[in-house]
Structure formats: structure tokens, C-alpha cells
Amino acid sequence: MNFEITELSDFSGEMAHIYSVTLRGEEQTLLEQFFDDNAEYEAELATIVEKLMVMGNDTGCRYEFFKHHEGALADGVAALRVGQIRLYCLYFDRTAVFFGSGGYKSPEIKAYQEDSALNEKATQMREIAARINKAIIDKDIVIEQDGSITINYWDDEDD
Numbered sequence: 001m002n003f004e005i006t007e008l009s010d011f012s013g014e015m016a017h018i019y020s021v022t023l024r025g026e027e028q029t030l031l032e033q034f035f036d037d038n039a040e041y042e043a044e045l046a047t048i049v050e051k052l053m054v055m056g057n058d059t060g061c062r063y064e065f066f067k068h069h070e071g072a073l074a075d076g077v078a079a080l081r082v083g084q085i086r087l088y089c090l091y092f093d094r095t096a097v098f099f100g101s102g103g104y105k106s107p108e109i110k111a112y113q114e115d116s117a118l119n120e121k122a123t124q125m126r127e128i129a130a131r132i133n134k135a136i137i138d139k140d141i142v143i144e145q146d147g148s149i150t151i152n153y154w155d156d157e158d159d
Helices: 030-037 042-059 116-137
Strands: 003-007 017-023 066-068 077-082 085-093 096-104 141-143 149-151
Touching (some): 003 116, 017 030, 017 042, 030 096, 042 085, 077 116, 085 116, 096 116, 116 141
Parallel strands (some): 017 096
Antiparallel strands (some): 003 017, 066 077, 077 085, 085 096, 141 149
């Protein structure tokens, strides 16, 4: 999967750095696409924006803000939930989170895997997480204590 990592300055602050990714060939980050694709859920999106601002500037990305274990064992994939809206991300700690996309999860289903569109977004985030986690293990990306990242090497070509 080819993508670039983008820090979202509107949300990042003294307490946390908020990132998203831009897939090759796309102009918007996945987070921007998420907001566009789910515009009908205006109240939930406003709450998500508020939460992201609070995380970046006031509280950091507290563990309890997220539903964890949304991906493979120990891959860091989590979801920020507001009402029936799910926003998938790669959670590192209180200082750094990489957001992908997500969508509406019907109360009539138990797991995102039961909804093909939501499953696609979660699978996409798992693939992104695998690529970023590998880059961290290889020391191609270093997450600093304050949540900022240093990219020593990033080839946006598939491995």
C-alpha cells in the first residue's frame, strides 16, 4: 500500500501529535475523506473534531478514549467511537495517533466485519498499521517521546 504520512496541524498540539495518511493518487488524507464520506452524521463528526482538539491540546490521546484490539494481536489498531460512528486508527500512546477512515456501524450488527464498507476501512487501517509498525521496527520511522515523528527513510512503494 502506497501512502504518505501527514501531521494534522489543526489537531496536533502540546499534548499529542495527530497524523493521517494520504494514499498515492489521492489529494485528501484518509481523515479528510472520512469527514466527507460521513457528512450526514454532523453531530458525531463535530464531537470527533472536539475530541481530536482536546487530545492534541489538553489531555493527550488517553488509552480509554479508544476501543482497542480492532486489528491483529498487538498491532495497535483501535477505533475512536462516537455514537454509531467508528474512526479507525493506529494508537501508539498518549502522544501519537495515526488516523485512517471509518464509518457508520449499525446497531444491528455485532462486529464491523459484518458490514462490508466498514470492514474495508478497518482492513485498510490494519494494512497501514502493518507498514508503519514495520518502519518503526526497522527504525525507518522513530516516534519521539513528545509524539513527533522522525522519518529516516520512507519509500512509499510497496515492500
